[in-house]
Amino acid sequence: MRRWRMRNRRRGATTVAALVTLSMALAGQQLAEAGGGPTASVPVPKLHWKPCAPNTDYDCATAQVPLDYAKPRGRSISLAVVKRKATGPGRRLGTLFFNPGGPGGPGTIQFPQNYEFFPKQVRQRFDIVSWDPRGIGNSTAVNCFETPEQAARWNAGHPAGFPVGQAQRRQWIASYRELGRLCEKRDPELLRHVGTVDTARDLDRLRRAVGDRKLTYMGISYGTILGATYANLYPSKVRAMTLDSDIAPSAWTNNGSDDARLPTFLRMGSDRSAAATLDRFLSLCGSASTARCAFSAGGPAATRRKFDQLTDRLRAHPVGIWTYAKTVSDTISSLYIVHPGWTALAARLQQLWNGQVPSAAPAQPAPPTPYPIPYLGEEQGAAVFCGDSPNPRNPWLYHRYEEASAARTGDAGRDWTWAAEPCATWPAVAATRYVGPWNKPTAPILVVGTAYDPSTPYSNARAMSKELANARLLTNTGYGHTALLNPSRCVNAHESRYLIDGTLPRPGTRCAQDTPPF
DSSP states (O other), X not given: OOOOSSSOBSBOXXXXXXXXXXXXXXXXXXXXXXXXXXXXXXXXXOOOOXXXXXXXXXXXXXXXXXXXXXXXXXXXXXXXXXXXXXXXXXXXXXXXXXXXXXXXXXXXXXXXXXXXXXXXXXXXXXXXXXXXXXXXXXSSBXXXXXXXXXXXXXXXXXXXXXXXXXXXXXXXXXXXXXXXXXXXHHOHHHHTTOSHHHHHHHHHHHHHHTTOSSEEEEEETHHHHHHHHHHHHSGGGEEEEEEESOOOHHHHHGGGOSOOOXXXXXXXXXXXXXXXXXXXXXXXXXXXOTTTOTTOOSSHHHHHHHHXXXXXXXXXXXXXXXXXXXXXXXXXXXXXXXXXXXXXHHHHHHHHHTTOOOOOOOOOOOOOOSXXXXXXXXXXXXXXXXXXXXXXXXXXXXXXHHHXXXXXXXXXXXXXXXXXXXXXXXXXXXXXXXXXXXXXXXXXXXXXXXXXXXXXXXXXXXXHHHHSSSEEEEEXXXXXXXXXXXXXXXXXXXXXXXXXXXXXXXXXXXXXOSSOOO
16 A cells, blocks of 8 residues: 555555544443453364466465454455465565555555565565455455446546535535445445454454464554554564554544544644655755756755745646646655655656646556456545544534644645545444553564655654554654655664564664665
């Protein structure tokens, strides 16, 4: 996953939530006190591995798990699972489970696409397994539309990026209210059982299915909340866990309160982090020549002014489909992957500056995917996020939040505020939520945070390392969303030592990315 948020674009990372009632908070607390594990009567799924396709290095399997762990003999659902065997040399240590974020990231697609980013020693010593979490992709999935044509009509029914002006706000709110209505009509039971707790239970079943006594895990973005939840539901089952580009548990759950007050992304500080990353992009671009950064205006301050002038111009005069909101949202998305994302973003902004519709990037050969590309409507990420993380339920308040955020963070605040608004009218709350405590004693956990991350702020990595009982923070002094997808040999070396033999970096360790922007 490229970005954790609801909108189904090349960023995840891709989201909405319902107001959590006191009874749900109490249920989560009771779950925490009980240890969180499903009853022993729930059988371990059998994984019948077979090559995903001829001439592929990946094996595929399907796991059957209960929809509702409280009713293990009731309805079952399918999980699509994919594995890449350890390449050797060296003794195989076990299985590394990987979640690519989202919520809504399909592991069967994104893990093979990102396999080469995993440290070489990790690929040698571990089978790496990923899966489409319940509700997502090739697993039993949330799909709120009868036909692809109906989905396309709905997608065309609201503004790109975020709404601008009262008329677009009405259109936006009505569109997402309709999405919630359609989802509730199609499969209301599934909507209430795609939350993080149920996925953590699935993960423990998969761990047992591959025969590992304890879990070795890597989660990025939303995958960090999944990892933290697993660690506190099954604290004695953690062998090693790397959490990269973190969401602070207290921000995700709002400390277990049923009073949302602010949307999740503003609680996290995603607006501030995106604004800071955008400022660095413009400053570094301005310090480079136009040969290296097409949007450069010859200096940092001049380039920042140029961006402001461009967005002001687009408010009044869009360039084709490129409105002000679409351009801002695309800009934030494109900060996720530094190479080639930042250079390509600069080229698009320069074309818009020249009044030209940005040309499509040359098609890059995509890594093969062992599974077919599934339907990935944004309601899939929404079902997870909306059910787990409380957001204000009055859709008409979001304009107020938008203006308050924009006053301190500019355009980024508008984008991140409206990303959570669909939560206001989402119809379902997760049947079970984990709201803490987050400090159950575990084996040491490695937390990786990037200094300039446009989605999950570095402050959230600090919070994650403090809220967990036994965690060590590794600082990546670079840019973009996740150290995994913005490579650092230094980070990879520390992750490899930790995952293989448990050696943590020294407190205060800092790493740099391999290749700076521009």
